[in-house]
Amino acid sequence: MLKVEEISKKFGDFQAISNLSFELNVGDVMGFLGPNGAGKTTSMRVITGFLKADSGRVFIDNIDIDTDPIYTKSQIGYLPEGVPLYLDFSPALYLDYVCEVRKVQNAQNQIQKVIKDLQLEDVKDVPIETLSKGFKRRVGIAQSLVHNPKLLILDEPTDGLDPLQKFEVRKLIKKLSKTKAIIISTHILDEVPEVCNKCLIIDQGEKKFEGTPSKLKRKVGKSLDEKFRKIIS
Amino acid sequence: MLALIKRELKLFFITPVAYIFTAIFIMTSMSLTFYFGNFFSSGVADLTTFFSFLPWVFIFFIPAVTMKSWSEEKRLGTIELLMTLPVALWRVVLSKFFATWIFVILSIILTFPIWITVNYLGDPDNLIIFGQYLGVIIMAGSYVSLGIFFSSLTNNQIISFIISIVVSFVFTISGFPLMINFISQVFPLELVELISSFSFLTHFSSIQTGFFSFKGLMFFLSFMALWNYLTLIKFMNRE
Numbered sequence: 001m002l003k004v005e006e007i008s009k010k011f012g013d014f015q016a017i018s019n020l021s022f023e024l025n026v027g028d029v030m031g032f033l034g035p036n037g038a039g040k041t042t043s044m045r046v047i048t049g050f051l052k053a054d055s056g057r058v059f060i061d062n063i064d065i066d067t068d069p070i071y072t073k074s075q076i077g078y079l080p081e082g083v084p085l086y087l088d089f090s091p092a093l094y095l096d097y098v099c100e101v102r103k104v105q106n107a108q109n110q111i112q113k114v115i116k117d118l119q120l121e122d123v124k125d126v127p128i129e130t131l132s133k134g135f136k137r138r139v140g141i142a143q144s145l146v147h148n149p150k151l152l153i154l155d156e157p158t159d160g161l162d163p164l165q166k167f168e169v170r171k172l173i174k175k176l177s178k179t180k181a182i183i184i185s186t187h188i189l190d191e192v193p194e195v196c197n198k199c200l201i202i203d204q205g206e207k208k209f210e211g212t213p214s215k216l217k218r219k220v221g222k223s224l225d226e227k228f229r230k231i232i233s
Numbered sequence: 234m235l236a237l238i239k240r241e242l243k244l245f246f247i248t249p250v251a252y253i254f255t256a257i258f259i260m261t262s263m264s265l266t267f268y269f270g271n272f273f274s275s276g277v278a279d280l281t282t283f284f285s286f287l288p289w290v291f292i293f294f295i296p297a298v299t300m301k302s303w304s305e306e307k308r309l310g311t312i313e314l315l316m317t318l319p320v321a322l323w324r325v326v327l328s329k330f331f332a333t334w335i336f337v338i339l340s341i342i343l344t345f346p347i348w349i350t351v352n353y354l355g356d357p358d359n360l361i362i363f364g365q366y367l368g369v370i371i372m373a374g375s376y377v378s379l380g381i382f383f384s385s386l387t388n389n390q391i392i393s394f395i396i397s398i399v400v401s402f403v404f405t406i407s408g409f410p411l412m413i414n415f416i417s418q419v420f421p422l423e424l425v426e427l428i429s430s431f432s433f434l435t436h437f438s439s440i441q442t443g444f445f446s447f448k449g450l451m452f453f454l455s456f457m458a459l460w461n462y463l464t465l466i467k468f469m470n471r472e
Contacts, residue, residue, distance in 0.1 A: 045313070048313075048317045049316075049317060050316050050317050069319075070319045070321065071319070073317055073318065073319040074319035076317065078314070078317050080310060080313040080314065081310075084309050084310030084311040084313060084314060085309075085311065085314075086240075086244065086309075088244060089243075089244075089247070097236065097239075097240045097243075100236035100239070100240075101236045101237060101240075101318050101319075101320060102318065102319060143314070
């Protein structure tokens with residue numbers, strides 16, 4: 001589904017990503033870990049086509065994102081860092097716009113489905129500006145799901161949610177993983193074994209670990225927090 | 234692209250800001266015409282005075298409309314959502330331009346009471362007035378394309394607003410006699426002619442008569458194409 005081949009990206013003298021490669025198939029949920037400034041967001045921006053890599057290639061469904069950006073972008077659902085949203089819109093209006101641009105079939109059904117899945121029924125007609133951080137994040141997740149993408153890229157999807165909402169979102173991710181490839185960038189390490197079956201740690205733009213969460217735990221036999229600190233130190 | 238244009242227009246009209254901008258535009262252009270243009274005392278049933286003030290109003294009005302176009306997307310981070318949609322970049326750039334232009338056109342159309350007034354008071358040539366309206370609409374597109382480009386350079390609306398005003402002002406007055414006299418003291422004649430040929434006022438003066446000159450029309454269309462292209466290049470080269 002997703003093949004990232006030796007991508008590198010530099011901002012001036014700062015090497016944000018260095019020869020990063022990995023693959024993801026439908027059914028995979030990959031926890032994308034690393035300290036702040038490790039290159040996670042830049043990697044996700046390159047995969048989504050928001051930024052161009054200096055070298056390397058990204059394939060979605062075996063199609064190079066530079067060859068057919070319209071098709072490859074149509075296969076991606078993306079929740080960017082900080083959950084940017086059009087604050088004057090209501091969730092329903094915003095989702096309607098996303099469906100129209102993405103030419104979603106049965107748009108109203110899809111909108112109703114994500115509104116139900118993300119429990120947005122009570123706030124669907126309220127301006128996004130007035131919503132709490134948790135609701136805004138759920139609207140962000142809803143817009144990434146509404147076109148039923150094959151590849152889902154979520155930058156800290158549970159940040160700002162209360163424990164119950166976190167549980168619901170994790171449950172949703174697990175449910176979605178049957179039909180999608182999912183990348184989750186997170187700082188909550190406990191989340192990794194709970195929802196992910198793959199794990200990739202990067203630091204200073206370089207891959208430090210790739211494997212399953214259990215392999216990561218086995219390798220040191222300590223908690224994920226300790227292992228994470230050891231890998232990046 | 235239609236969905237993007239609709240979204241842009243909704244963003245304009247979902248808050249009261251657009252209505253306030255339009256009201257200010259109409260009041261300013263009318264006030265200038267009635268109080269400074271001697272509309273009634275001139276005794277002529279036409280709208281030439283009204284149209285002659287519009288480029289000066291556009292210098293302030295259009296940058297106020299365009300300033301948030303890209304700046305706001307950058308500030309909120311929604312540019313990341315916009316650029317990752319399965320839509321060609323040129324469509325995204327043009328959708329912003331067309332939506333803003335449509336908004337400005339609506340504002341221009343809403344000055345129609347002055348047209349009713351002049352028809353009530355006299356017997357103007359409505360075909361010429363129609364031509365003048367079309368000319369003003371085309372010229373407004375040039376100001377819009379310029380303003381949107383400067384909005385794409387920064388995430389600060391105020392900076393975008395100020396730069397757009399300054400550049401719009403320069404393009405407006407570069408053919409003004411005072412300006413020509415001033416620059417002719419500094420630059421050679423060929424350069425002065427070149428600079429004045431880029432003046433909105435020079436090209437607008439022919440349109441103002443209600444008759445389109447091919448040269449004037451081509452100037453404004455090329456101007457719009459150039460600034461939209463520059464905006465496109467800006468995002469194609471994004472880091």
